Amino acid sequence: MARSVYLTGLEPGGGKSAVALGVAELLSRRVERIGAFRPLARLTPDPIMELLHRRYGMTLPLPELTGSDYATAQQLIGDGRTDELVSRIVDRFRQVERECDVVVVVGTDYGRDTGDPQQERGVPGEFALNLRLAAEFGAVTLPVVDGHERGGEEIAAAMRSAYRALADRGAVLVGVLANRADPAVRERALAAAESLPVPAYVVPEEPAVAAPTVGEVMAVLDAEPVLGVDQVARTRDVLNVVVGGATLPTFLDYITDGSLVVTPGDRSDLVVASFAAHAAGHVSLAGLVLTLGLPLDPRVERLVTASEPVLPVLSVARESYDTVTALAGLTGRISPDNPRKVDAALGVFEAAVDTAQLAEQLDVARSHRVTPMMFEYTLVERARAHRRRVVLPEGTEERILRAAEILQRRGICELTLLGPGDEIARRGRELGLDLADVEVADPADSPWRDEFAAEYGKLRADRGVTEEAAYDRMGDVNYFGTMMVHTGRADAMVSGCVHPTADTIRPAFEIIRTKPWVSVASSVFFMCLADQVLVYGDCAVVQDPDPEQLADIALSSAQTAEQFGVTPRVAMLSYSTGGSGSGADVDKVAEATALVRRRRPELPVEGPIQYDAAVDPAVAATKLPQSEVAGNATVLIFPDLNTGNNTYKAVQRSAGAVAVGPVLQGLRRPVNDLSRGATVADIVSTVAITAIQAAAQE
Incomplete structure (x- = not known):
């Protein structure tokens, strides 16, 4: 298994920072602790190290992610003390490696135009130094070729040359990557590089990254x-x-x-x-x-x-x-303070690189635990694999527009925004967003409105809805968006950024309705704690479920957990563990637990059980020592909405957990509700979850 991957160029430029970000993102989906290292750095702090350090929550201080500065390296090499330089760098690297499951190493720059003559110079023998360091680190190597202003054959020749230069000197290569290529020559370059014995990747130039x-x-x-x-x-x-x-x-x-x-x-x-x-x-x-x-x-x-x-x-x-x-010649830097540029870089990398193949080449063993970071990035990976169309009714809201640009750049799903087209375009220009590939529909003048009104009238005929009332109702963006899902013009819907929860879910209950085998639609929150992801249900929809409804909530929540890579071990929560307490509320939970066991005998479930016994192994060892769920629960089912809603908010605030949701479950087609305080990142995650739900249901 590779413990580190060394990204190296053979010349100045090439955009190793963007490649390092893409590789780190790929690895973050597979391991818990990702590290980064820069053998030689020109700037303090080094921009790419600062980005990786902040984005992937690295615990080591930022200065410890660098081996040496260029001035020191030039002095040591000039004094004939190259071995001493290498020893220093390797020692610093080992400190990082000990703290991480895998390390992304960003090689040296070969001198570059910084405007400072002292900083422009590289160090003698930089190519040999990179090779030696990769060997000393025990790292596999991914050479990065600059494809800027090169033709297809020229790019392929540079890739073959890079492979031969490294392979002949004993480097272990996992592929060769050309970056910043003209999109018009990309396919020609890939075809010409087919003879390489390792995978070849050609990433096209994205103006938004270099700008x-x-x-x-x-x-x-x-x-x-x-x-x-x-x-x-x-x-x-x-x-x-x-x-x-x-x-x-x-x-x-x-x-x-x-x-x-x-x-x-x-x-x-x-x-x-x-x-x-x-x-x-x-x-x-x-x-x-x-x-x-x-x-x-x-x-x-x-x-x-x-x-x-x-x-x-x-x-x-x-x-x-x-x-x-x-x-002249000014290029942009990918920095943690510019998430738009980060998303643009990741979008073009993930679209051009077969990330599954590269992960296999790196042979990094996937962690058995699901950390919050792994959960978040796996959402993007899975949604991109099965792109579905999601309608966002609140198309003029700034947070929705910003999220739409990210979703488009990362290729997470196809999008339809609802609202006046001219207003959406104006807001996009005002915010400097690229929304060129996002579909826009305005319920006020849409050709679908008559059709939707007629269909809604049929669905609600037993409630006395007239044709005129149905037409008026279709002017509401949430009803219009829900009808898009019902008629197959969209696969799912996400709303609630500026609307109350009732305005989002009422149309879903009226139009889409619940699955035939589910007695009640419910919801879960994915609670992203420091070292694990738990599933809480129901904290948003069903106020006081009866035993059958509570069993449905548990079964739906277990299924939702499975869909998103969380192994379900279900705890049916109560103020009593086992037979320690009694009363109507305990009896309800006990009856619901029995129903779950009858309907899914293979599903690990325990109840009634108190929260501490469900999640703390020490408490579980005392109260329920023989239970396979106690102390290890991943899906926690609350007996009523009052308990669930208060608990998720208490954990969110006091433990600093990220709460993703509510994610609705039990509907025939996915519709999800946003908090009115949702951030752009919350919206992106919720849309990704919704797109995955849509793919799973199909």
């Missing part, structure tokens, strides 16, 4: 903010730079999505035109840089400030030529 952000432009230019430069604006991608020197009609021909307009501050015509083009949806600009230190005319400033959406505007003292020169 600098408005915030990075500000830093390079030492620019002053003028208008609209909030934290969101700083993350906008700058895909190209347009110098505003031409006449207005010609200028409009050159601006495209993601353009950063550089123009003197006194060119009021170009400033107004930029804002107008952006607001009208002609293009989605990144922003403007006003040169020569010239302020906006106050009358122009009042006009553009009233425009929606407002563009970020910066000011610099230098002239336009110097400004553009300073921006």
Whole structure:
């Protein structure tokens, strides 16, 4: 089994940071403790180490993830003390390795243009140093070739050369990867590299990954903010730079999505035109840089400030030529402070790399436990494998739009947003989001509305719903979205970001309804604790279930746990363990437990049982020493909604647990409800869960 994988280039560039992120994400689905290491680092802190350290919850301090700085390495090698340098680096690596199940090593940079001559130089014999370190670490190697501005045959030749250079020197290769390739030549490069004895991967260039952000432009230019430069604006991608020197009609021909307009501050015509083009949806600009230190005319400033959406505007003292020169060659960094860029990098990596094959090549044994991080990333992996269409009724809400971009970039599912198309497009431009492949439908003028109204009228005819009332009801986004699921135009629905729970689940109960063998629809929360994932049910829907309903909740919850990789060991909770207590509430739980055992004899279930006896092995050894569930329960079923809702919130707040849900179960088609306080990450996880439910039901 590989304990570490060494990512190395053979030349400057190539985007090892993005590859390191992709490999780390892959490994995080298989092991509990992932580590990262950088033999030589130029910056403190090193950006890729900072990202991996924060994203994967590494416990070692960030400085300990680096072997040496370049200045020290240059001095030691120059003094003929290479062995001493290697010894130092290996010692630091071993400290990381001892704390981790697997380590991702990001090799050296071979010198790069940092703007500082002292920092640009690499160390002598960097290729040999990387090879030696990989051998000393006992690491398998994944060479990374720069595919930028190379043709298909040229990329394949570089991959073959990389393989031969490493294999001839005894390196153990798990594949060869070309990064930042032109999408138009990717297939040709793969075909030409088929003769390699190890897997070949070609990752296309993604402009959103390499593009600098408005915030990075500000830093390079030492620019002053003028208008609209909030934290969101700083993350906008700058895909190209347009110098505003031409006449207005010609200028409009050159601006495209993601353009950063550089123009003197006194060119009021170009400033107004930029804002107008952006607001009208002609293009989605990144922003403007006003040169020569010239302020906006106050009358122009009042006009553009009233425009929606407002563009970020910066000011610099230098002239336009110097400004553009300073921006030449500027590329963006993948950082923990820019999750959009992280998701873009992961999306392109996962779409281009056969991650199952690469995981097999790495031969990393999968952990038997399911940690919160593994659970979260497995959701993405499984949803991507069986892409389903999920409708999001709250299509104009900012959190939904941000989640939609992530879901699209990661390829988690197909999406339909509900709401006025022009408003959704405007909000997307305002937030600088790429929503090009997201379907939009407006219930107010949709051609499906008449059909949906007729179908809803049939379903609710026994309740006296008239044709006019049914048509009005289909103007509601939650009813419209539910009808999309019912008629097969979507596989599932997620709502509740700005709607109460009742507004989300009522249409599901009226239209989709429960499965024939389930007496009641219910819900679970996936409680992501520090070292495990538990399933809590029911904490959101059924107020006071009778014994049969409680048994249904337990069986549905066990099935949901199985769907998401949690081995079900069911605890039917009560204030009594075994026969220690009595009363109607205990009797209800005992009867429900007996029903579960009759309906699924092979399912491990215990009840009545107290919470501490269910999850604490020491308590279980005293109270129920012979039980296979006590002390090891993974699915905890509460006797009523009051107990369940209070318990999940208490655990969430006091133990710092992440509560994913509620996840509805028992319906014929998946519909899930969001908390109105849901974060973007919560929405992404819930949509992934819902897409997996849809695939499992089919």
